[in-house]
Amino acid sequence: MFNHLFQKLTSVVRNYHNFRLQLNIDGLPIFKSSGLQFWPILGMLQEYSRKPVLIALYCGNSKPQSLSEYLKDLVCELKSLSTGFVVNGKTFFLTVCSVICDAPARAFIKGIKSHNGYSGCDKCVQSGIYINNRMTFPELNARVRTDVSFSNAEDEDHHVQPSPFCETSIAMVSGFPHDYMHLVCLGVVRRLLDLWMGTCGKLNYRISSRQVSFISGKLLALRSYIPSEFARRPRALDERLRWKATELKQVYQNFMLLSVSIYILASPTYCLLLNDFANTLLRSFVKHFGELYGQGFLVYNIHGLTHLSDDVKVHGHLDLISGFPFENYLKKIKRMVRKPSSPLQQVIRRISELDSTSLKDEETWNTHKKLKMLHSDGPVPQGFTGAVSQFKELSIDEFVINTAERDRCVKMKNKILLVQNIIVFEGEVYIVCKEYRHIAKFFDYPIDSTELGICFVSDLSPNLMSLKLDTNVQKCV
Template sequence: MNYNERSNLRKRALKRVDTFLKSVNHEVYDHTDNLNNSPVSIPPGGIPSDCRPSDLNPTCISVSENTNSSHDCSSTGETNDESDLRSSISDWALRFGVSLIALSALLAILRVHLPFLPKDGRSLLKTKIEYNVEMIAGGSFHYFGIVNAFRNTLRSVCYHFTDGHTFNMQLNFDGIPLFKSSSVQLWPILGMFKGLSKKPVVVGLFCGTTKPKSLSDYLSHLVCELQSLRRGFVFGGKTFFVKVTSIMCDAPARAFIKGIKSHTGYYGCDKCQQKGSYVKHRMTFPENDASCRTDEAFRLGLDEEHHLTHCPLLETDIDMVTGFPHDYMHLVCLGVVRRLTDLWCGAVGPLRTRLSSIQVLGISERLVALKEFIPAEFARKPRALSERLRWKATEFRQLLLYTGPVVLKGVLPRQVYDNFMLLSVAIYILANSNYCIEMNDLAHSFLVSFVEHYGLLYGKEMVVYNIHGLVHLASDVKVHGPLDSISGFPYENYLGELKRLVRKPHNPLAQIIRRLSEHEERNCYSTDEISLMCPHKNGPVPQTLTEAVHQFRQLTVDGVMLRISSKDDCIAIGGKVISVKNIIAYGGKEYVMFQEYREKEALYTYPLDSRNMGVFIVSNLSTVMHFTELTKPWQKCVRLPLGDKFAVFPLTHTS
């Protein structure tokens, strides 16, 4: 939320307070000074009206749509303004993590003038106080349920889908420590409806001092509900179905959930049947063409060396091999790319691939110099290689896909740079929804070449599980779509949010359950709405438009921001790379005034010509202003300086 939005919301909330104060004949004070640093956020529009369920289908699960958090003004006698003020205060408290003690104290002050407000913060936030916690698998466990967890999403979208529609769901299992000074950890079961939401929901939550000691107990509720959902469930008078299409885990969690050998075992690869080779204290997987495992063979348990224990998910229709794709975030970003930077800058690997301190400093200076050119879609700006041990997965992804081909060129030895480019181009193809299927086989060949060449450069003992996993990545993309659809990024972000819900060490599971109940109404599904912001009157306007036009500095479409600024104004549209100088709304359509880069050349030619993927070196910006309707397909571009020219990469990641 930008400054203008916060300011407008604050003014609206303060206006409501003043209105109520006048209505009870109290003196109205100037609240602006006191509340200027406490912006109030008002939920936009609310949730669409509930869909009423029809007669229950005896063969399906029937889901009630009424929730405890719903607030009916007519039943309580509240006016719309009173309800809006309650919602505003509630949303403010949730957004800024205000404690219940502080919120209750604030309500006690406000009730002097606004007696309709509740006394207790729990009443305002509708905190859930009744819930079932089981002691299983060496810890405490609460199961929210799949349908119950997605209730708000279903209420919002059920009228968009026909009877009998199947929702494709992705699950995630992972562990996260809660405190630095204790071994208490969470093992949540997260889920996400593909195509409807970019934010996961909690299906189940385990808390203990270790990971769950019994896999069957941990998964029993989930397996039971998945078996029931085979018959469908009724919501909004329609019958819907849920199918688990993929399960995202890092390597240790995947081995635990599937009940198989760890990635450090001889038969640890869950995609192919090769036996690993133990070289210099490392388990390596040197074969790139070993026979693949199949879902049928896994269910039959044909490879006894691979299985450790029975997996309860075998009792569902989940594919146990193809349904567990490699997690792009852990495998590539935190695995391969991090290992490459360690080999270049650290004290591991052969001397011929290591960089001198002067070379490392040169790369770092190039990275830091790009800060002002990184678009708004990147949560983090480039940092020096000396801080690489603190880099997050998004920073390694940024180096691999965008900044690396520019800052590493001419510094890395030629063979090392070419090896890096094999990985960079292959991942760029697989991450791009336009190329991931069409050029899938080409990307696979690049990844196989990368793994083979990697072994020759850095040593055969370096071809460990993460490096070997690259040869299976293209086949996962064929089944599940581009890499962002099989990425741990949204789940990793949400795990951080769950951790922040814990305010004290005592009974963390109960705290999270209560905080999640307060946030229920804030969950919503994603849309492709167009948002125009920052109106102005100073930009260039085409003379052909005779009527008044509306000008804006910012346009946001599905989370992608186009803005009139040097780092966010570059897009590719109609085969052209352009710099947008003004955004215009006219006749219900969006237009842009732009200047075109008249010269385009390839940024690299190995392992293929970069122009085939829309990656260019551009120069010679036209002085002539052009005008066009902003229709799809258009792509936001990352534009990085390269001498007196620019390297341009179409933005390929979506999360």
């Protein structure tokens, strides 16, 4: 075990007075054959960076035997940092705003029943129903658990052992949001794909091999249009499976309820504005899901969707409570272990080497506009005379605009534009572009897609236009 939250904090302290820390705790198998597991504790300072740091690392042949031993140092350090710590004569405070885990890790850390046990929902009080070897949670409106009801251990059937986190100020229910990556992407969507393409469940919502290859073709055709911010491009669906689709419309509409509600909850613009609407859609999704695929599939992950909008109300849009940044960091940790002996030492040595260089990265985290790839190929519209510099790429905060296919579609001044060139003239950045003149809705169930900024564009104007770069520029897929 190794612990250094305080050093990490003091190395980044600048103008911040209050630190809000997001923790991530998860098991990480290393070397399949050996059975060795890491149980890293990662932290990410909110409002400061989207880069996790390693706070502690445990290694063993299973999850830590003793929860209190595992969390002891961290709890002790959190308690002391929350009462204030002094760096360069200034006092700072630290609070933990949320803890991101998958369901098994969450049950372990909170000392509660497993997600496939009765009373296993950590957000509401219902004793599940066991159907076909699966624990299901059919109740949509059960009494919700609260931070107070948890600390009073009101539901005896829910608790297994006291969690050391109860000694800290961490909110034991609202502070453990459902993580979007595990719940939605790996949980619900994977379950849907299994149902559509797998061997379990009823035949009437499976897709045929012809349909699989049709969808695969569509997915592959999209590859070159998927912006560089996406970690993966679409792949073909696995073709080993059959599908028959007499009730495809119901399946499609059910899926749209999920897709639209998750789009809303993942959007910084709409997540609070349309929060109640998203909640209604998710509840309909879960209800119809049970009718469509069978009550036996209303498992923890599907049921968990009914609690998601509440988590967003407390913590903000889904990307702020997702496991993705941690997952990427965990992969890096795994790669640091090159041989089976002394895995802890190998990781700590590599991290200390990286730490000395990582500060430089953090310094540049908040840079604004950066122009790259100077060229002189045009096009430059008429009216720009004298010194014009042309660029192929512009990075703005979190995204890139480039004249290449996948990164050139943007929305600015309520127009959907295809970028042809980026120019700097008299100190101002201009986007040289063509406009899509026809904008229509892409879908209308369960909401007109244009209301969410999702539209079908066509009729690209042949005329070049130049627009001064707007701070409200948005990137499109």
